[in-house]
Amino acid sequence: MKEISCKLLVIGAGPGGYVCAIRAGQLGIDTVIVEAARPGGTCLNVGCIPSKALIHAAEEFEKAMHWAGPKSPLGISVSKPAIDFGRTIGWKDGIVGRLTAGVSGLLKKAGVKSVGGWARFRDGKTVEVETETGTQVIRAEAIVIATGSASIELPDLPFGDNVISSTGALALTDVPKALAVVGGGYIGLELGTAYAKLGAKVTVVEAEDRVLPLYDAELVRPVEKRLAALGVAVMTAARAKGLSKKGDALLVETGLGEKKIVAEKVLVTVGRKPLTGGWGLEEIDLDMAGGAIRIDDHCRASMRGVYAIGDVTGEPMLAHRAMAQGEMVAEIVAGKNRAWDKRCIPAICFTDPEIVSAGLSPDEARADGREVRVAQFPFSANGRAMSRLAEDGFVRIVARADNHLVLGIQAVGQGVSELSAAFGLAIEMGATLEDVAGTIHAHPTQGEAFQEAALRALGHALHI
Amino acid sequence: MAEHTIKLPDVGEGVAEAELVEWHVKVGDPVREDDVLAAVMTDKATVEIPSPVEGEIAWLGAEIGDTVSVGSPIVRIRTTGGDDEIEEAQAQSDQTETESAGKPQTANNDLGRKQPAKKQKAKPAKDERKPVGSEDAEDAEPEHREPSTVRAAVRRPRAAGEKPLASPAVRLRARDAGIDLRRVPGSGPAGRIRHEDLDAYLRGEGEARPVEARRPDTSVEEIKVVGLRRRIAEKMALAKSRIPHITYVEEIDVTALEELRAALNAAGKSDRPKLTILPFLIQAMVVAIGEQPELNAHFDDDAGVVHRFGGVHVGIATQTDAGLVVPVVRHAEARGLRDNAAEIVRLAQAARASTASREELSGSTITITSLGAMGGVVTTPVINHPEVAIIGVNKIMVRPVWDGSVFQPRRMMNLSSSFDHRVVDGWDAARFIQRIKALLEAPAMMFIGD
DSSP states (O other), X not given: OOOEEEEEEEEOOSHHHHHHHHHHHHTTOOEEEEESSOTTHHHHHHSHHHHHHHHHHXXXXXXXXXXXXXXOTTOOOOOOOOOOHHHHHHHHHHXXXXXXXXXXXXXXXXXXEEEESEEEEEETTEEEEEETTEEEEEEEEEEEEOOOEEEOOBTTBOSBTTEEOXXXXXXXXXXXXXXXXXXXXXXXXXXXXXHHHTTOEEEEEOSSSSSXXXXXXXXXXXXXXXXXXXXXXXXXXXXXXXXXXXXXEEEEEETTEEEXXXXXXXXXXXXXXXXXXXXXXXXXXXXXXXXXXXXXXXXXXXXXXXXXXXXXXXXSOOHHXXXXXXXXXXXXXXXXXXXXXXXXXXXXXXXSSEEEEEEOOHHHHHHTTOOEEEEEEEGGGOXXXXXXXXXSOEEEEEEETTTOBEEEEEEEETTGGGGHHXXXXXXXXXXXXXXXXXXXXXXXXXXXXXHHHHHHHTTOOSOO | OEEEEEEOOOOSTTOOEEEEEEESOOTTOEEOTTOEXXXXXXSSOEEEEEOSSOXXXXXXXXXXXXXXXXXXXXXXXXXXXXXXXXXXXXXXXXXXXXXXXTSOXXXXXXXXXXXXXXXXXXXXXXXXXXXXXOHXXXXXXXXXXXXXXXXXXXXXXXXTXXXXXXXXXXXXXXXXXXXXXXXSOBOSGGGOBOHHHHHHHHTTOSOOOSXXXXXXXXXXXXXXXXXXXXXXXXXXXXXXXXXXXXXXXXXXEOHXXXXXXXXXXXXXXXXXXXXXXXXXXXXXXXXXXXXXXXXXXXXXXXXXEEEEOSSOOEEEOEEOSSOEEOOEETTGGGXXXXXXXXXXXXXXXXXXXXXXXXXXXXXXXXXXXXOGGGOOSOOOOOOOTTBSEEEEEEEEEEEEEEOSSSEEEEEEEEEEEEEETTTSOHHHHHHHHHHHHHHHHSGGGGGOOO
């Protein structure tokens, strides 16, 4: 097969890779992107998007079940709802299909050449791709590694049969009667909550003392409360030991001895690891940082002309970070002067209620040895939240005590994921408490809690 | 209540004026008899002025750095009894008030040395005005007297380690313009860099202040050149403006001298000071001066007379905390090596402890300057006016020397010496140094008279 020569080669068409390629195409760079599966990567195919579709369906079903219950405060009554899970999955797949096709179209529109197949480095400038029609050699001046990440497998619970990863959990044909979730991080809780709402008996097994250990206890409390209300059993400080002999139960070691959790499916969500194997990393011998490719603030790997973006570069493994990196690298390759100078990468848990965190938590802010002001405004004092039956949760703001610069904003509550836009903008623009407090926030919205939190930090909240 | 006026006493023979270098008291301080009020400096000695009475300081008649004539009032002390002096003091200030009325205000800031009387009188006038002055005048006064300082800029620099704060659009613009935002001061809330700040920076208004630790310091501190520093400044200016220097540098092989010195030090008793290179140099100079007495001289250029001295009084430039002083080894020609060595040590200690007498700090006829271990390859010494020669000692270093067949490691030392070219010709200067070189390179020669 004839060799391809290009200026920029992107390996992996996930959110980082495809954004990089589109932007490079826009900038007139001769760009090739290689992807072994469908474009969109984990995010579009087996991550963010399908999980949110499933979560939404589960949420709607749970609401319907709620209205069918005896005490509906809104006065709505419905007859007992049912769910055709196959159709739910089909609907979800439809969304994924539309989006991945959209990405293909966008790449084409930007003039990017797509090559389907598994790429492997031959050297720092050359990659071989195993395509359906043979080996394609691609030579490039610059190569972007955007190979993403994969679910971490537990040695005692290898994936297969009833032990599933998040990918498997998004492709079930039926709602399992009992689901054990190993790992109480955001992926496990999002999917566990969805299946609980769809009718599964869910048990979450977490090795740490509480679920979502990466968020502070205050933020997680409303989620724990809701999990309890949904009947999700949470076992903390518990370690999964493997399946029972029959394979119908999960064995868990707790402080009180070994327990057996009957489960039709065991979902293992103990984290993700950079995908650094199988594409010839050993041929180019890049410097590593832990299990990830080490990069500088230009996303340059240790070899000249080789860049890495997204999950393969380690935490935080978030699609929007990969996208920003991809855009930046495309502009660097186009000769522009760019460097990573973002002040915050917001993170969201699509649990029930949702958690948003942008910038520094109060403890992180204090860890810099700086005096900080922290204030929170509860949704129970927000009219819009009350009218939505969404009184649980709050918005919290963290600012420097000396000049009131906003360092971090967190929120927990229904629908707060959409507030991440305001939070991110405030931090990225370098807003002070006075800036947030002095911005008119439309009434009645949950976003008013953001303004009120800033006012409260300044000592003059109006509605509390 | 009475006031006791203290006048500058006659602090030394033939001294007509002295410079006030230190106040030990301020207005309002209680003082007891014999408390030190002030220190004044004459030619090279510092004299403390004690209080003859007990009371409270009512007025100080000079500022640090002022030159005060002998007999001028410098302090008034309010005492609880007696009224003998009050009349005089009052009369003095009344007179000066009218006198200074027509003088420009800048007279107060004039540090000119030649107008002691004017400044003397301006001070009491100012004090007299205070009680009747309006509040405005009192407020305005300190401002007027403050040295001009740079007003705090609106664009504040960031504290050390703080990252520049800017919106993404500003960051992008800065990157495209190739500007490191760490160098751009921000005027927005919390020090945020706005587009306007970037504009100002591009116009060259913004100053480069990456972080507190690295920003240019635009402050200017006013340090009055007083006391010893002023004496040094005057002396140097005098020497450099009047004397056309010729500086001659020659390298000396001191390998043999260093061996001798080491042997003498090893043989010496422990209570005797270790011999440095200086007593040897003095010895060599004494011998060379014996052959060229014109170099051991003072040139009184006003009178057009050269005073050639029989005695070799070697000034040793000595660094002290206060500055450079030159204690003098008197009659080096009459002393032996050890004696000269001991005298150098004693004088250096006295100079550093500020206990050297005026006599010990003046009267040299030729001077040695040495930076000691700090060394240096070459110096251009400034002649100690009105002398005609100064010998500068540079650091001893092992250097390769060609002996005709191979390079030998030899201990080499440069002598950088300046001469008054008006009365010393280059040839004579070179001859003098060559003689010293010959003596130092064969040290036995300087102890054997022929």
